[in-house]
Structures are given as C-alpha cells and as structure tokens.
Amino acid sequence: MPNINSEDSTKKHESTLDPNNIFTTKKPKLCSTNPQVALENKLLDSRFTKSFNELFLDQTCLKTKNICLNSSDFLVTETEDFNQNSSTKAQENLTQLAKIISSPFKVGFLYNVFSATYLKELKTELAALEWKHRSNDLYDFYQTNDLSSISNNASKINLLYTYLKSDAFISYLESLSGTNLLRNRIDMAAQQYKKGGYLLCHDDAVSGQKIRRKIAYIIYLVEEDWKIEDGGSLGLFSKDQNNQPTSVSTTSLPIFNTIAFFITGESSYHEVQEVLRIDGESRWSITGWFYEQLSESCVKNDPEFIDAFDKIYNIVSEPAPITSYYSTRNVIQESNQNNSLVEFFVNDDYLKITNKSKIQDAFLENSSIELKSFLKPRIYNQLIHELCMCDNWREKWNSICEMPPTVRKYYLLNMDNLNHSSEHKIMNLNKSTDIDDFIKDGVTLSVINFFKSKEFAELLSDLTSLELLKVSSETRMLTAGSYTLAHDKVNEPEGLDVIFSFMPNKSVDNNNKSDNNTWDPIMWDGTTHYIADKDELLTLEPDHNTISIVYRTDETKRFIKCIKSEAKFSRFEFSMVFLE
Structure with missing residues (x-):
C-alpha cells in the first residue's frame, strides 16, 4: 500500500516518521466559531488537502483512490474498493478520510465531515420546513425552498449556510x-x-451572462444503515465521441455525513437512481452549487452541433411520403382493396359513417381523442402474442436502448427478426379472407405497414379532417427505467401524433398467479404528457389496444414519464407522426 508521497518511507514501529506526511495536532486555521459545523480537523490538515488536490487534478489516473489514515496517523492511498463496514486485514487499521472517483469524471467525497449530532439536529429543523413535490420529465422528489432565506429560528440551517x-x-x-x-x-x-423518487441523466451545467455553476455539491443525510439495495445511488455516465452520455459506468452509494462534489460543465453527466427503500425512510440530502465568474474566453454552446444533434442520434426520424400498402409491394390495387384492408384490421365501430362524424367533432373541439379496442381482437391478440407474450418475444427487440439518455431510454423493435411470410396473403384481401389462415404466419409486419399506409392515413383524414402526406414511425418497448424527455435540443415538427398502445394481456407474479394486466399510472408512471411552457395540456395513460390521436403544435412538447421499478410488465407502442 503506497504512501501518497512516494519519496517518503518508514519502518514499522519507527517513531521518527517523516513530518511531511504525518498529521499534526495543531489546530487548523479553517475552523468555525461553532464547533458543530466545523469540518473535522483531519480533513483540514494541509497534507491532506495537498494530497487530495494532486489526485483530483491528475487526469492520467483512471482508478478510484481512497485517502486514509493508518494506525500511526500516516497518510496513505488505497486503490481497492473501500468498504466502510469491512474488517479485512488490509483495511482494519485504516480510517477513510476521502475518496476520489476518477472515471468517467472526477468526483470527490469527504467522509465524517461534521458532528453527527449536529446533522441529526439539522435534519430535525429541515423536517419542519415546507416541502414541495417536484415532478416533471426529469425528476421526482420533494424539495425545500432555497435555504438562504430561512428564518433566524432555524439556527442549524443558518449555521451551515453561513459556513459554506x-x-x-x-x-x-x-x-x-x-x-x-x-x-x-x-x-x-x-x-x-x-x-x-429519482433524478435522470443531466450535467448541472447552467450559465448566466456573467456567472455559471462551477462545483456541484451534495451533503448526504441518509439513514446510517443505508445500503445498495435501498437504491438512490449517484450514477456517473460514460461519454461517446460527441461528448454525450451513453450509460452509467460508475455508481456511488449515499453515506451519512459525507460531502460529494464535482466540477460541472465538463460533460459531468450523472443521475440519482430510483430509491427502492421499503421502510418509508427517504433519501435525504442538501445540494447546491458554487459559482465562478465568466470570462470572454469561455466556450459557448456550438449552434451547429445543437442543430445537428437530432440528426447525429436520429432523434426525430425523417418523415417519408405516405404510399399505398400495395404500391410498395408491386401489387396492382383493385378498387375495393382499400376498404378491405381497413376493414380487415380496424374495429367495425370506427368505420361507420355516423361514428366517424362524432369522432371528428370531438377531435376538432379538443385536438385529441382516444379510441379503445381499435384493432380487431384476433389481430390484436396475435400481435401481442408475437411482440410481448410468446416464448422468444424478447429476442425480437434490440438489446441496446436508444441514446442518448439526456433525451430518451427505450428499446426499438428489430425489424430483421420479424416473420415476412404473411405479407403475400394480405395482397388478396377480401371479406371472405380466412383470418386464422392469415395470422398463423404472424401479423406484426403487416400491422406496422398498415399503420404507415395511405389506406390508414385516409381513415385518419376522415377522423380529423386533415390531409396527411408524410409519416415517421417507431415501434417501442418501454421497460422499468424507460422514458423520453422534453429536450431543448430536440424539435419535433408540428404534426398529428398517432400512438397505438399495447401490452401483454396477462402477467405472472412472484406467486405464479396470473392476472389480467391493467397499467397502474399512479404507482408505475409511464404516462405520456403534453406540455406548453409550464402548463400541462394532456396526459395519456398506457392501455390495451388503444390509439391516441393528438394534434401537436410547434409550441407543444411531449415526454413519457420514467417507468418505475414496481411496474409488473413493460408497455409497448407504435409511435407515429403524420405531417400535412
């Protein structure tokens, strides 16, 4: 186990250790007038700060480093994972002072920072404050107002604010x-x-005209028995060649009486992972930022990169001209095939003239409408069997989720794994077509192509009075942890959103009991939200065999709320945008 200063060396039991590497008993200069809120002396010693600074600024080191004191008060580094509850021979005589995670970016941790008694009294004061539920596309937690404006009666809070x-x-x-x-x-x-509760992938980089956030900090006030199974870890994201986040490569468990901090604005993408603790105790913390003055030489956002962002990651699919289902398959369309195709897939109730008129009136009044039981039952049941219920259904979906996590996290259907053998049968559809013979070869590809077809677009025109010319589409699987964000770098074109929602009919719980699946939007989230500025315009809940039709303007953004781990099954959708 090397010393921080490699040139220093000692012998066991030797009393004349190098004074440059031994903690002194001299009272450090940095000390609060109130000892409760002062940092522990060992963290203030100049030898510790020098060692920490060298490791924090060392860009060649990619390993996590722990700064510890041994039984002789000699400063050492430990490169292995340091378990504070460990009693291994390598760690039993060490006191951990700090940790520096080096990859994917530098994060510093200071342990046992304040008096534990003071922090518990601080937590009691915090509990008496007003807490507001903060919930949007990015996060779900409870928060106080800025603690700088707390009344003088909150002495513990004011002490901490004044000290920091x-x-x-x-x-x-x-x-x-x-x-x-x-x-x-x-x-x-x-x-x-x-x-x-959770906080999804972000980098904390916020700038004004003259100042910007420089260091983000976290003071953990969690229960002292908090463990990995309780969730709430700090997740750090690796980056791709465009300096955008990819996936979590390092996590750190919140530990009571610890300060964590890192420099923002250097692609410091991170998250607070979903809290899983079941005894009702929350993940408590105090967080904030220290600032720096901006100079004219500071790098500004590259507008060309922002414009190209959605193209680099194919966030918004390029719309394609709408064509007949048959024309793309080199089949001559007969005059009655249009109706036969729609009648084959769609519930008869939505094809009646009187019902079409009522649907159009409702859509024109509200700019949205939901149609339940949209596909015919035999078609729908076969579809969900193929995509979310058969023995090998998971193999039909990509194993890597869509990127980057600052915008989305879900899985796309792998079109190469679909059965194409039923396609030829649909070319000769008529009212006498045997549906059993059709579905035995698979319906997924036929349903996807139907939703993108001119024949389906004409039905939409009857229901919305819009003349639709182009369409883009995705087939998505959203599992626990999946979401989309209303990102400022993503600009969807104004258009008609058409979302067909589906999910397995039955699920099996831990007791092997089979239940009819009903999505629980309160417990699981996973709902789709339409917003304009801070106003929520519309919420769509996942459901079986349901198509949602929403006209979205340029000022309107949408997102899918992150699905929580309690969700018993995944939800699926064909997501389409039709353009006039």
Missing part, C-alpha cells in the same frame, strides 16, 4: 479542486427522495 458560503470554506474547496470560485454566492436546498 464563508471565504474560509470556499478557499478550502478551491484548494481541493483547483478551481477559482465566486465569493458569497452559493445555492443550497434540501431534498427528500421517497420510494420511487
């Missing part, structure tokens, strides 16, 4: 991180992540 924004503490943080921070300007608020 002091010149002494900011100078200390600069000595650890090698940054140049703004004085007397910090943000500080408290969060509770209850069971099911």
